[in-house]
Amino acid sequence: MIDKELLKETLAAALACGGDFAEVFVESRQVTGIGLEGGKVERMQSGAEAGAGVRVLAGEATAYAHTNDLSRDGLLRAARIAARALDQGLKKYITLDLTTLRPPVSFAVQQPPETVPAARKAEMVMAADQSARAVDEAVIKQVMVGYGDLVQDVVIANSAGVHVEDRRVRTRVVVNAVAAANGVMQTGTEAAAGVMGFELCERHDPAEMGAVAARRAKALLTAKPAPSGRMPVVLAGTAGGTMVHEACGHGLEADLVQKGLSVYGGKLGQEVAAPSVTVEDDPTLPGRYGSYAFDDEGTPARPVTLIKNGVLVDYLYDRLSATKDKRESNGHGRRESYHHKPLPRMGNTYIAAGRDDPEEIIREAGEGLLVRKMGGGQVNTTTGDFVFEVAEGYLIRDGEIGPMVRGATLTGNGPEVLRRVSMVGGDLGFTIGTCGKDGQGVPVSDAQPTMLLGRRGEDAPIVVGGTQATGADRASRAVEALDPWGPEFRLRRIRRL
Amino acid sequence: MSNADFLSIAGAGVETALRAGADAAEAFVTSGTSIEIDVRDGEVDTIKSAAEKGLGLRVLRGRRTGFSYTTDLSPRGLAAVAQRAVANAGLTAADEFTRLPEAAPGYPEVDVFDPALPGKQIEEKIGLARRMEAAARAYDPRVTIVESATYQDGTVEVGLVNSNGVSAYYQGSVCGLSIALTAREKDDHQTGFAMDFRLRFAELEPEAVGREAAARAVRMLGAQPQKGLEAPVVFDPFVMVSLLGVLAPALTAEAVQKGRSLFAGRVGQRVASELVTIVDDGTLAGGVRSAPFDGEGVPSSRSVLIEKGYLRGYLHNTYTAAKDGVVSTGNGVRASFKGGPEVGPTNFYLEPGDKSPAEIIGEISSGLYVGEVLGMHTANPISGDFSVGATGFWIEQGKMSYPVRGLAIAGNIRELLDAVDAVGRDLRFFGGKGAPTVRVRKLAVSG
Numbered sequence: 001m002i003d004k005e006l007l008k009e010t011l012a013a014a015l016a017c018g019g020d021f022a023e024v025f026v027e028s029r030q031v032t033g034i035g036l037e038g039g040k041v042e043r044m045q046s047g048a049e050a051g052a053g054v055r056v057l058a059g060e061a062t063a064y065a066h067t068n069d070l071s072r073d074g075l076l077r078a079a080r081i082a083a084r085a086l087d088q089g090l091k092k093y094i095t096l097d098l099t100t101l102r103p104p105v106s107f108a109v110q111q112p113p114e115t116v117p118a119a120r121k122a123e124m125v126m127a128a129d130q131s132a133r134a135v136d137e138a139v140i141k142q143v144m145v146g147y148g149d150l151v152q153d154v155v156i157a158n159s160a161g162v163h164v165e166d167r168r169v170r171t172r173v174v175v176n177a178v179a180a181a182n183g184v185m186q187t188g189t190e191a192a193a194g195v196m197g198f199e200l201c202e203r204h205d206p207a208e209m210g211a212v213a214a215r216r217a218k219a220l221l222t223a224k225p226a227p228s229g230r231m232p233v234v235l236a237g238t239a240g241g242t243m244v245h246e247a248c249g250h251g252l253e254a255d256l257v258q259k260g261l262s263v264y265g266g267k268l269g270q271e272v273a274a275p276s277v278t279v280e281d282d283p284t285l286p287g288r289y290g291s292y293a294f295d296d297e298g299t300p301a302r303p304v305t306l307i308k309n310g311v312l313v314d315y316l317y318d319r320l321s322a323t324k325d326k327r328e329s330n331g332h333g334r335r336e337s338y339h340h341k342p343l344p345r346m347g348n349t350y351i352a353a354g355r356d357d358p359e360e361i362i363r364e365a366g367e368g369l370l371v372r373k374m375g376g377g378q379v380n381t382t383t384g385d386f387v388f389e390v391a392e393g394y395l396i397r398d399g400e401i402g403p404m405v406r407g408a409t410l411t412g413n414g415p416e417v418l419r420r421v422s423m424v425g426g427d428l429g430f431t432i433g434t435c436g437k438d439g440q441g442v443p444v445s446d447a448q449p450t451m452l453l454g455r456r457g458e459d460a461p462i463v464v465g466g467t468q469a470t471g472a473d474r475a476s477r478a479v480e481a482l483d484p485w486g487p488e489f490r491l492r493r494i495r496r497l
Numbered sequence: 498m499s500n501a502d503f504l505s506i507a508g509a510g511v512e513t514a515l516r517a518g519a520d521a522a523e524a525f526v527t528s529g530t531s532i533e534i535d536v537r538d539g540e541v542d543t544i545k546s547a548a549e550k551g552l553g554l555r556v557l558r559g560r561r562t563g564f565s566y567t568t569d570l571s572p573r574g575l576a577a578v579a580q581r582a583v584a585n586a587g588l589t590a591a592d593e594f595t596r597l598p599e600a601a602p603g604y605p606e607v608d609v610f611d612p613a614l615p616g617k618q619i620e621e622k623i624g625l626a627r628r629m630e631a632a633a634r635a636y637d638p639r640v641t642i643v644e645s646a647t648y649q650d651g652t653v654e655v656g657l658v659n660s661n662g663v664s665a666y667y668q669g670s671v672c673g674l675s676i677a678l679t680a681r682e683k684d685d686h687q688t689g690f691a692m693d694f695r696l697r698f699a700e701l702e703p704e705a706v707g708r709e710a711a712a713r714a715v716r717m718l719g720a721q722p723q724k725g726l727e728a729p730v731v732f733d734p735f736v737m738v739s740l741l742g743v744l745a746p747a748l749t750a751e752a753v754q755k756g757r758s759l760f761a762g763r764v765g766q767r768v769a770s771e772l773v774t775i776v777d778d779g780t781l782a783g784g785v786r787s788a789p790f791d792g793e794g795v796p797s798s799r800s801v802l803i804e805k806g807y808l809r810g811y812l813h814n815t816y817t818a819a820k821d822g823v824v825s826t827g828n829g830v831r832a833s834f835k836g837g838p839e840v841g842p843t844n845f846y847l848e849p850g851d852k853s854p855a856e857i858i859g860e861i862s863s864g865l866y867v868g869e870v871l872g873m874h875t876a877n878p879i880s881g882d883f884s885v886g887a888t889g890f891w892i893e894q895g896k897m898s899y900p901v902r903g904l905a906i907a908g909n910i911r912e913l914l915d916a917v918d919a920v921g922r923d924l925r926f927f928g929g930k931g932a933p934t935v936r937v938r939k940l941a942v943s944g
Contacts, residue, residue: 028890029608037755038755040589040592041588041589041591042589042590042592043562043564043565043585043589043837044562044563044585044588044589045563045565045566045585045836045837046564046565046581046582046585047565047566047835048552048565048566048567048568048569048577048578048581049566049567049568049835050568050569051549051568054764058565060537060540060542061541061542061543061544062543062544063543063544063545064543064544064545064546065545065546065547066546066547066548066549067547067548067549068548068549068550070549070728073637078548081546084545085544085619086541103792118585118588121587139757142755142756142757143875178757178879183769185759185879185880186880187877187879187880215712228725228905228907228941228943229516229725229943243919248665254580259537259642259644260641260642260679261642261679265717273623276733281779293643323717325549339547339549341543342543359880375875376872376874376875377869377875377877378872378874378886379871380688382679382686382687382688383686383687383688383885383902384716385871385873385902385903386871386886387875387885387886388872389872389873389875389884399898408884408903409872409875409883409885409886409907411871411885411886411903411905445792463903463905463942463943463944464943465886465904465905465906487809496635
């Protein structure tokens with residue numbers, strides 16, 4: 001895409017006014033988006049975008065300039081803008097060698113998006129629609145299906161001599177079904193996505209996904225509103241990892257810790273969770289939505305254990321936060337695109353499987369709430385308070401799974417909830433999402449085994465809220481846009497696909 | 498680029514599409530620059546500057562639509578984008594209401610560009626962020642951490658050409674300040690946030706923004722959990738704005754036509770308390786979402802959607818208007834050149850009433866003042882149901898008596914609008930959405 005000589009020249013221009021470190025991130029992306037609604041393929045979009053970001057670090061300060069002019073002039077102009085922004089009044093001439101790094105893992109793409117005819121992608125979308133409607137023609141009033149694929153080619157080079165070329169391929173399918181009867185309207189969502197090509201649709205049949213979404217929406221029509229108050233909660237292994245993402249994931253990002261914005265700050269080596277809780281983030285898992293071979297600073301990906309048997313052992317680092325702590329990045333510097341500077345971010349975050357039997361966990365809960373599927377959530381990392389929605393929940397009565405309920409939202413405090421994990425199952429199920437932080441959205445996945453929060457007869461750590469809300473996901477467009485001018489752009493949250 | 502360069506690139510996009518086999522075409526071209534400055538402890542933490550241009554091409558083949566975009570505005574880039582758009586049009590369903598707008602006789606005069614902005618030096622912009630941060634710290638010694646104190650501005654040029662003869666251009670700008678901070682007392686940490694976006698640089702008030710964020714955090718120190726009950730609830734303007742964000746999609750004709758609006762079929766009916774008037778105004782003076790025309794070249798306008806509780810109509814783009822046999826309201830908005838014109842709000846707000854916030858609170862013997870909510874993005878815009886975490890103040894005998902946290906409030910936005918029994922005169926905008934302080938008679942609060 002861009003040859004090494006021009007990268008070196010750009011890095012030299014970026015450091016011409018001083019600075020400790022310079023980096024060029026060049027990106028080219030091709031996307032396809034298909035949107036179906038009302039039984040018709042309404043949107044068929046594709047796009048090509050290319051651009052570069054130049055970053056200069058001087059002390060604790062960062063300058064970042066980006067452009068979509070990838071000519072020599074365009075790159076050098078961006079480099080000079082970044083250089084001048086932090087002008088140290090020094091003249092610095094650098095010479096450097098760029099060494100191309102080999103990826104620690106490679107994710108084989110069996111059916112690259114560009115080799116699959118658009119008509120075939122559209123067929124999958126229509127199949128999902130038809131099977132969703134077939135669940136019950138009378139009550140399924142609307143079906144929305146989104147398909148999206150992306151091929152992102154990046155070139156990363158920095159003044160430490162790192163040179164990386166990487167291709168990332170991601171595909172996703174989202175089905176949202178709306179059911180209505182007797183004045184009640186409910187929605188059900190099913191989504192699949194991963195670092196892979198069109199083979200996603202073989203592993204997750206869109207037709208089956210459509211039926212699952214429609215059945216969930218239909219079942220919610222007759223579900224009773226959730227109870228409210230404190231009660232033991234069982235999160236099933238199928239529920240996804242929203243809880244771990246919100247209750248501790250964000251709080252373990254090193255930039256937030258360093259700014260004093262995390263309840264987990266200064267607690268390395270301390271017990272921050274029940275001994276049965278081990279939390280890991282592993283971007284090298286094949287095919288997950290948060291997988292990558294190199295992070296967006298060119299650091300090779302690696303698994304990181306964050307909490308081991310209840311003890312906090314590490315944070316998620318990018319290069320800048322690692323430098324501040326006088327250590328190496330652990331490969332979690334990610335960015336949404338060349339428009340953004342990298343930040344410490346999660347990849348595939350999960351609570352490791354334990355040994356308890358999921359059925360025994362439900363029996364042990366006694367009276368409470370079983371969550372089979374979680375929706376989106378949000379956290380205030382400073383206090384650790386979080387909230388997430390329940391997309392599919394059931395009452396637990398006398399240790400047995402009772403009727404479905406709708407509209408539950410769970411609120412709690414991360415450290416408190418993690419300390420009150422009383423049982424951990426042997427199962428583990430991943431879900432996918434787009435994680436938002438400082439106005440940047442990145443693809444992630446997360447998981448946890450079946451877990452019991454609180455215990456029978458104790459004051460539970462989770463408040464179940466909501467008397468009539470549905471707690472269902474919203475439809476997600478195949479082509480997403482975050483709104484950096486909106487009032488919520490500083491929030492750390494996850495939106496489920 | 499100049500006005501003429503702009504329209505010539507857009508025109509070339511349309512020509513290329515017609516040559517590639519499109520029956521009609523529309524090119525939307527933007528070019529913009531922006532800067533964002535983060536200050537921490539009086540020092541510059543990050544300076545980010547951007548230059549971006551791109552073209553979005555919408556084509557029609559018969560009654561089928563295709564869309565594609567590119568950042569490559571060379572003749573080769575235009576040829577590739579045209580080919581992709583035309584191919585995409587072959588795969589969408591035909592729809593008899595698909596069309597591009599006709600040329601408008603004229604566009605409203607809307608003030609959307611601050612000529613003073615390009616002349617502002619970076620030092621002055623850094624200075625605003627520093628003053629905001631300093632004011633926040635000076636407000637109270639318990640303000641211990643400023644997470645970010647940010648100045649940002651952007652200027653954008655927009656050109657739109659279609660094969661029906663639309664050819665339009667404008668230059669716009671916006672600037673703003675935002676700050677996020679934490680106040681601490683012993684082990685208690687509370688966060689505060691404030692923002693202010695303006696058309697005019699001269700209208701930015703850094704000290705006021707800094708003090709507001711500090712006040713929001715400091716007042717929450719010592720917040721306690723509270724037992725749940727049903728009670729009158731007062732919403733801070735910032736919280737009311739996020740509730741309006743849930744409401745806005747339901748007032749688009751797109752949602753109505755697709756059977757996913759809770760307002761479908763209710764024009765002329767009472768849908769809210771008589772105190773509720775909701776307006777979308779793309780021509781609002783000083784509005785950060787104001788523009789002479791929308792994302793398909795239709796003149797912007799002011800639409801009263803709910804008037805004193807009665808539903809008056811919906812937001813339209815050219816497609817939904819054709820389907821309903823009405824005229825587009827100029828709400829074919831685009832998030833960027835990377836997307837087509839969807840139906841969406843511009844400056845969307847709840848009109849102010851006549852009470853002061855103190856009067857609204859003063860009339861409550863026991864209730865909740867909600868200062869912040871967590872998880873509003875999980876609300877369901879189709880059903881209008883929401884269930885969110887809340888923090889704020891417990892109101893006793895007409896006074897905010899003590900801060901509370903860890904609550905959950907739940908309800909339905911339609912029922913909430915019905916239950917509004919007071920609207921403040923303190924309308925405030927947060928970006929493109931605005932609301933005053935609002936009180937509802939009763940809402941479920943769980944603790």
